[in-house]
Amino acid sequence: MCAQVFSHSDVSAEQDRRLVVMDVDSTLIDEEVIDMLGEEAGIGERVAAITERAMRGELDFDAALHERVALLEGMDASVLDTVYDRCHFTRGALDLVRTCHERGWKVGVVSGGFHEIADRLVADAGIDFCTANSLEIHDGVLTGRLVGDIVTKQTKLHSLRLWAERMGIDMAHTVAIGDGANDIPMIQAAGVGIAFCAKPKTQQAAPHVLNERDLMRVFDIVDEQ
Template identity: 65%
Template sequence: MTASFKSSRAANEQEHRTADMRLIVMDIDSTLINEEVIDLLGEEAGVGEQVAAITERAMRGEIDFKQALEERVGLLAGLEQEVFDRTFERVTFTPGALELVQVAHARGWKVGVVSGGFHEVADRIVETAGIDYCLANRLEVQGGKLTGKLAAEIVTRERKLDALRSWAQELGLPLSQTVAMGDGANDIPMIQAAGTGIAFCAKPKTREAAPFTIDERNLMLAMDIILRD
């Protein structure tokens, strides 16, 4: 009888932990961090204003993201690969970002990032923050220099959504126990699919499409929404 009781209690505790489990998935640029990495790379290439203008239009959903990314990456051709070190040094985490990851992990939750940015910088951001999952683009480098091309399939809005679903499935979680946050138009599908979708300091189209919005640059405000939702 004692063994049966313990087994039942353990099963109930496991069920409770699973019910409380969450997966938080965030965009990187202008969400997890304050900057747009591609804009920083553009500045290094001497085309900062041109790249930033294209970024702004893409994030507002005014132009096709894939086309805009390829155009911006093309402007980076010839940069030495050491540019990644300098770019990472300029990155700053959004207020509350590291705290949000720490609090999530303390609860046993997982955190992932999906980005139209680049693994060459994103991987360092992920390591610093202690994030569990990462999906980003890769830049082609030959002879120590950027070619102006991408080295893998582009991370589109569809792939961001696929990552949310795939990571949730891996964890055995329904989408109702996921959280998605971002600022751009390419974040809308995952924001709408997640159990808790948050537009963070977002562009107008994203704000209109999201169930929840945060307009202050403090990612810990997301925890209030997650816990009450």
């Protein structure tokens, strides 16, 4: 799991410090990991249809996640390596993280996806904090179940607030970016909330909308605030 380690240097009253928190699937990366796992299981269309409805806010996200994960029962855990190798960072994602760090900001990700993929993406990008779900694996095989608490829309919001508090950053200086209905609470709570190439419900709820698939355009919005 991603280590959440905070040093004394993280805590600062400087007004130009910010915390940027974003979703992973279809935001940090171009793909939806659960859909790719479904493809590897030969049930891609079935899984993708559930994902789409959940992200539009038409299905309860928790129930939809459990339903999709259950369909993966019996898959060899090596499929996670295959899916990770197929992931692509969204255009501008790595530059966004680099630029944030150059400015002395921190970056976190909150994902309804899985630590087994997210942790590797976080390491690749040099992201500071991570919250995600964990798949249950027994004897090298996916059991079709999750381990621990499920990452919900409230979990995402809590992570944003928790990291900001621990870093001594006012919520007014936070940025939240996401595309799905489960990102809405954190988008609305952040100082700058951005719907990124998002579902209609998310765009309608967000203070800011970015429909160009380039995460560096986030700064066009943030720097105007």
